[in-house]
Amino acid sequence: MVSDQNGVTTSIKPQQITFIVPGVKNFNHMDISDFIQKAQNNLDPSLLEFAWVELLEKNQSVTVEELAEMIFGSVEPLESYCAHLLLSKDEIYFAVLETKGYISVYGPRPAMQVEELLRRKLAKEVAEKEFREFVQLLKSAKSMPSHAKPPKSSWEVKEKIRHRIKSLEAYAIDMCENDDQKKTAGMIMKAMGLTKTSTSALNLLIDVGYFAVHVNLDLLKFNIRTDHSDEVMSAAESLLLESTDPDEVDRIDLTDLKVYAIDVDEADELDDALSATRLQDGRIKVWIHVADAASLVQPGSIIDREAMKRGTSVFLPTATYPMFPEKLAMDGMSLKQGKLCKAVTVSVVLHSDGR
Known part of the structure; x- marks a missing residue:
């Protein structure tokens, strides 16, 4: 039987338990919110990197409490819970080697693997940043008066912007060439708060000035060339x-x-x-x-x-x-x-x- 921060008592299965905070005595459910907030304020991912370097050199694995002692100098409930959060959310430096009951043993990943994971993480962050900037471009163009909207050519200068706007165009005319275009268009419309329909995509492209108000979709569907290079x-x-x-x-x-x-x-x-x-x-x-x-x-x-x-x-x-x-x-x-x-x-x- 467990109680949450609101004092609600619930029955759970043992399989649902991922971690038991060690050393807790005379616990009151009213302390949960404050305890979680202190833990969040105490999280520093760079500590995990320092621990990884040291453990990799020693070729040594750790439990949550051992890591808490290593990076916080304490195995008190708060420090142990912080170490658990760092390890459970980490996708770069450590991997679970084994689990016995509610105690997991973590081992440092090889340096080459960490380097590759960091590269992927950075690439993902860059892509997410570019996507947010693209959505902001759409919102900005949508809010502009019709005479001030950016010309169609401006959306096609940069490759990554062109890829996204072309995915949206393909979705608008039901001519997506692959799943990537469908996924990209779907993500854009979700970010813009629109339903995932071709009509929504079409109206968005009109609203940002990429399409004329009375765009002839058949020209696009049949790939009819309207200008010369x-x-x-x-x-x-x-x-x-x-x-x-x-x-x-x-x-x-x-x-x-x-x-x-x-x-x-x-x-x-x-x-x-x-x-x-x-x-x-x-x-x-x-x-x-x-x-x-x-x-x-x-x-x-x-x-x-x-x-x-x-x-x-x-x-x-x-x-x-x-x-x-x-x-x-x-x-x-x-x-x-x-x-x-x-x-x-x-x-x-x-x-x-x-x-």
């Missing part, structure tokens, strides 16, 4: 500056034809256009002009490889994501009025019955 943009600029035409000797001047492009007034990229002339025998000859993108893009070049990855331009009600860099598509690969434009042209002669 600096390397691709630089290559595109170089192409526009080059004046050489690999097919120059085969070009035919068709600027005498009237050319019609069927598109809206605001169109910036005109891929194709039509011309039509009536022959002397009354038949109609139709010319189909297609902007000659291939004259600018060499097979296997960085521009070509990027276009192959995309496969197509993506047209949405809210935006257009061209297969080629926008300036290259709008200028070099577009049929412009009043300019000489490179095109691949085919002609078709239509008979009166449509053949």
